[in-house]
Amino acid sequence: MATPIGHALAGLAVASFTHRADDAQAQARPQTGSMGALFGQFFYKRGPITVLAVLMALAPDLDLIPGMMQGQPVLYHGGISHSLGSGILLSLLAAWLWPRNGWQWRNGRIGQQETALAIFMISFLAFSTHLLLDMMGPDGRAPFGIPLLWPLTDMRFLSPTPILMGVQHTSNTTAGFSEFLGGIFSMHNIIAIAWECVCTAPFILLGEWHNRQRLGQSRMNA
Ligand SMILES: [Zn+2]
Numbered sequence: 001m002a003t004p005i006g007h008a009l010a011g012l013a014v015a016s017f018t019h020r021a022d023d024a025q026a027q028a029r030p031q032t033g034s035m036g037a038l039f040g041q042f043f044y045k046r047g048p049i050t051v052l053a054v055l056m057a058l059a060p061d062l063d064l065i066p067g068m069m070q071g072q073p074v075l076y077h078g079g080i081s082h083s084l085g086s087g088i089l090l091s092l093l094a095a096w097l098w099p100r101n102g103w104q105w106r107n108g109r110i111g112q113q114e115t116a117l118a119i120f121m122i123s124f125l126a127f128s129t130h131l132l133l134d135m136m137g138p139d140g141r142a143p144f145g146i147p148l149l150w151p152l153t154d155m156r157f158l159s160p161t162p163i164l165m166g167v168q169h170t171s172n173t174t175a176g177f178s179e180f181l182g183g184i185f186s187m188h189n190i191i192a193i194a195w196e197c198v199c200t201a202p203f204i205l206l207g208e209w210h211n212r213q214r215l216g217q218s219r220m221n222a
Helices: 004-017 035-069 084-097 116-136 177-184 187-221
Strands: 103-105 108-110
Touching (some): 035 084
Antiparallel strands (some): 103 108
């Protein structure tokens, strides 16, 4: 099981690949070269898709919430929310709810026009990175692995050799809040996050580079 930071970075990596070169549809403002302008460009053009991808990459771990409400955070963790079946359902929901013309913000629009298929694909890809990362990490708590192919089968999948270091909260399914929180802030988890950054950063940079290439190409053709 990877850390939320590793999952969020994987979502960013998906978002970094998914921008069209002709994103002039979005209202990019302000145009001056300040930090505020950079943020404005990001916010108006890429904000919604980036938020969507990051949320989808984190979504399977929402299964911590029912356990938290009972004072035992990991009670239901690693269940059917960690499956491709859940990814398809949630991505269909996102594609259905996403406004076809982008989001309205004050008098303008943020984000680009996206087809339902594009929203589905981005959502599903981002969600799948979560499953991939969790399968790569060690799992110190039974039942080991994730039910990847639910509802077809309840069989659990986990890499025989851990590639990530995994987040350590507790090995005890019925652990209370203080044991859970005490376990989170450990040196192990800090090093695990650093290793996840090393593993995901190349994909984010590759996506950004790929987008710049596409943008340059479309400007040359214009
Ligand atoms: Zn997870």
